[in-house]
Amino acid sequence: MGITRVDLNVSLDGYMTTTDQTPEDPFGADWERLTAAYTATRTFQLRLGHEGGTTGLDDAHIKAESHGIGAEILGAGMFGFHAHPEDSDWQGWWGPNPPFGVPVFVLTHRERESLAMEGGTTYHFLSASPQETLARAQEAAGELDVRIGGGARVVKNFLRAGLVDRLHVAIVPILLGRGESIWQDLRGFEEGREMRSEVAESGVVHVVFEPRSS
């Protein structure tokens, strides 16, 4: 069986969500600053069908994020349910060929049939505890890892339930002062884990906690 992994962009003061969204600017200026180094990478630009992009440490970390993943877990918001409450045929805002390429377990109270997309992504919809959801995802992932893709509250639930083995935070050197903090109630998370940290050319500090290799 693989491990359970989380990758996040967080501000230096620990916020993984931003608060300055408006109808005119649905992501907001803070989100752009929080993800600027991430979206500037070659790997991300390729996903958009663009050429170019950075090829340093930020890019290496993004590449590693999708490597070895056999199933993904997403909250309802990440699938777009909240933005499209009336559309009973909504297929997610990741398009007909989503970037996952693996079974994706979407946490929602809606009852929906599983949805097979192009490129290997199949969405499964369920309402279950983090433990039950993870068991389903692990079964689908086989020998590979499970990634908790977000959003913030889903990640927090899995972290606080002690279900995350490997945590990668890309700490962006800006102070947001408000939002959803990743760091609440994680006292002692480092115990039994190896830590390494590296500074990317962008100034982003990548910190990884992972199970000690025995």
Next chain:
Amino acid sequence: MGITRVDLNVSLDGYMTTTDQTPEDPFGADWERLTAAYTATRTFQLRLGHEGGTTGLDDAHIKAESHGIGAEILGAGMFGFHAHPEDSDWQGWWGPNPPFGVPVFVLTHRERESLAMEGGTTYHFLSASPQETLARAQEAAGELDVRIGGGARVVKNFLRAGLVDRLHVAIVPILLGRGESIWQDLRGFEEGREMRSEVAESGVVHVVFEPRSS
């Protein structure tokens, strides 16, 4: 005139104080973990009269902390008033030859005469706003910088009053989960400042925000 500087050891989740002190262990195990890389340096060990110690990035940052300082500001707790409330002759727990070597402004409601120690340290006692205190310290520092030495609440007051020019945080990769957080209400602190970050051999991440050199 110089600038105003702060240097801090903080946990990855932003705590600069620890909460596990006991009468038998007045610093506590968390404090030892939070300051382990700091106290392991050659510069710190020399202050204790010991030989040896690390000579890498952690040591370079400690050396820089005292370089160019013309005056220091401390809270009453850092002077030891709270621990020795009955001793009207208390001269601080930094000994007869304190490590400052400059005028030190101690924030307290007690009225005390200034106290000249060996080695250039003179303690001045005052009860004043951060602005007034800083003005006194700047006058004493002349062309040199003023350092806000702590404790945590004093540092927060000066940060929130917008009086800190250069902030150096040594981020220790442990999660404390509780204590006094440095990061509250500092949204936008990075604006107008240059940031640089480096990872020390110990795993500590040194992040420095300083005024943009024009």
